[in-house]
Amino acid sequence: MRKNIKLLLIAGLCLLTFSGCGPQPAKYVFYFIGDGMGFSHVSAAEAYKSAASGEKVGRENVLFTTFPVLGVANTFSANSNITCSSAAGTALATGHKTNNNMLGVDPEGNNLTSIAYPIHEAGYKVGIMTTVNINHATPASFYANNINRNNYYAIGSQLPESGFEFFAGGDFANPKDRSGDKESLFDMCEGAGYSISYGMNDYNSKKNNSEKVIIFQDRVTDSIYDYTQFPNAFKRSENQIKLAQTLSAAIEKLNNDKGFFIMTEGGKIDWGAHSNDIANTVYELLDMEEAIAVAYDFYLAHPKETLIVISADHETGGIALGKKGYYLNMGAIDQLGVENDDVNGSNYMSGQVTEDNVSTIANIGWTTPDHTGGAVPVWAIGAGSEAFAGSMDNTDIPKKIIAAMQIDYSFE
Numbered sequence: 563m564r565k566n567i568k569l570l571l572i573a574g575l576c577l578l579t580f581s582g583c584g585p586q587p588a589k590y591v592f593y594f595i596g597d598g599m600g601f602s603h604v605s606a607a608e609a610y611k612s613a614a615s616g617e618k619v620g621r622e623n624v625l626f627t628t629f630p631v632l633g634v635a636n637t638f639s640a641n642s643n644i645t646c647s648s649a650a651g652t653a654l655a656t657g658h659k660t661n662n663n664m665l666g667v668d669p670e671g672n673n674l675t676s677i678a679y680p681i682h683e684a685g686y687k688v689g690i691m692t693t694v695n696i697n698h699a700t701p702a703s704f705y706a707n708n709i710n711r712n713n714y715y716a717i718g719s720q721l722p723e724s725g726f727e728f729f730a731g732g733d734f735a736n737p738k739d740r741s742g743d744k745e746s747l748f749d750m751c752e753g754a755g756y757s758i759s760y761g762m763n764d765y766n767s768k769k770n771n772s773e774k775v776i777i778f779q780d781r782v783t784d785s786i787y788d789y790t791q792f793p794n795a796f797k798r799s800e801n802q803i804k805l806a807q808t809l810s811a812a813i814e815k816l817n818n819d820k821g822f823f824i825m826t827e828g829g830k831i832d833w834g835a836h837s838n839d840i841a842n843t844v845y846e847l848l849d850m851e852e853a854i855a856v857a858y859d860f861y862l863a864h865p866k867e868t869l870i871v872i873s874a875d876h877e878t879g880g881i882a883l884g885k886k887g888y889y890l891n892m893g894a895i896d897q898l899g900v901e902n903d904d905v906n907g908s909n910y911m912s913g914q915v916t917e918d919n920v921s922t923i924a925n926i927g928w929t930t931p932d933h934t935g936g937a938v939p940v941w942a943i944g945a946g947s948e949a950f951a952g953s954m955d956n957t958d959i960p961k962k963i964i965a966a967m968q969i970d971y972s973f974e
């Protein structure tokens with residue numbers, strides 16, 4: 563008799579667990595990828611925030627380092643300990659490793675599936691945005707397959723086929739192919755029912771024109787060098803487009819009862835670091851932080867149903883906080899262009915602070931203009947976030963997202 567009661571109790575507990583007492587699925591998912599953002603990029607940004615508020619020593623958290631879950635992800639690709647962005651993007655989007663320069667395909671060239679597709683098929687709306695060209699490696703890993711990441715035209719032509727509801731970023735690179743004589747990717751998108759806007763004002767007047775939208779830049783106010791990248795966060799003017807705005811627009815457009823999945827890339831953290839340019843690296847990172855704050859506000863309104871995951875595809879630049887001596891002078895970033903004969907309080911260097919010498923003045927070291935093979939951080943908060951604690955492979959991240967969303971999908 564006693565044994566039967568015990569069994570009944572266990573059965574009851576199991577029933578409770580599987581009938582609503584288990585974890586809630588993540589209904590709204592924000593997946594942030596800081597391209598090239600290693601641990602030390604984040605530490606440098608935090609030291610800069612502290613310096614900018616007048617403290618010579620210390621760090622002021624960026625929002626996402628206050629999130630409760632911290633993990634570490636390997637970044638190696640199928641054929642190198644130092645990955646490129648397309649192999650890493652493929653890992654982060656499909657859960658499979660591939661060779662450097664390949665995009666959304668395995669090393670033999672077979673197509674892999676980005677998690678954005680099964681998520682979309684399960685009824686969630688999908689948004690993809692970046693600060694670089696929309697057919698660049700990281701965003702493209704979520705909608706395209708090609709044996710070569712540089713086949714921008716073929717990659718871009720897969721964007722309208724995706725049917726995903728929201729895209730934002732810099733223009734297509736090679737919109738009419740390198741030859742310049744193919745059908746324009748812009749026309750192809752419009753032909754597939756996408757409403758294209760140029761800048762946020764244009765978007766706000768057109769946002770209800772179609773279920774599927776793309777935001778590029780305003781041709782007058784936004785462009786700095788070219789249309790294929792958002793303006794640099796460093797010294798950007800108030801009326802220029804930024805990631806936080808496109809993410810706010812995406813949330814408004816994609817919010818629905820079923821839920822959404824939004825991948826947001828801070829694509830120019832990597833570009834700043836490739837140039838060994840500490841000012842642009844830090845400002846692009848803080849720009850992504852601003853977008854994460856938009857997601858965090860949404861999380862605060864829907865804490866049980868929202869998951870925010872932040873990671874990186876690889877580290878860029880081999881950045882070090884300290885090149886020679888025991889000090890950092892991140893305040894030098896705010897002195898760019900300024901004549902100063904005592905920029906770090908010790909007469910280490912005098913003269914004008916320029917983009918060429920600001921890292922030296924700040925005492926930031928770089929080992930390479932390329933990527934490095936170090937592990938990258940993973941932060942998470944919200945529904946299912948516990949799974950992102952500890953050590954993992956980059957291919958585990960999309961698997962953990964699908965598990966948190968409780969979508970029935972096999973990565974085989």
Ligand SMILES: [Zn+2]
Nearest residue numbers: 598647832878
């Ligand atoms: Zn890179």
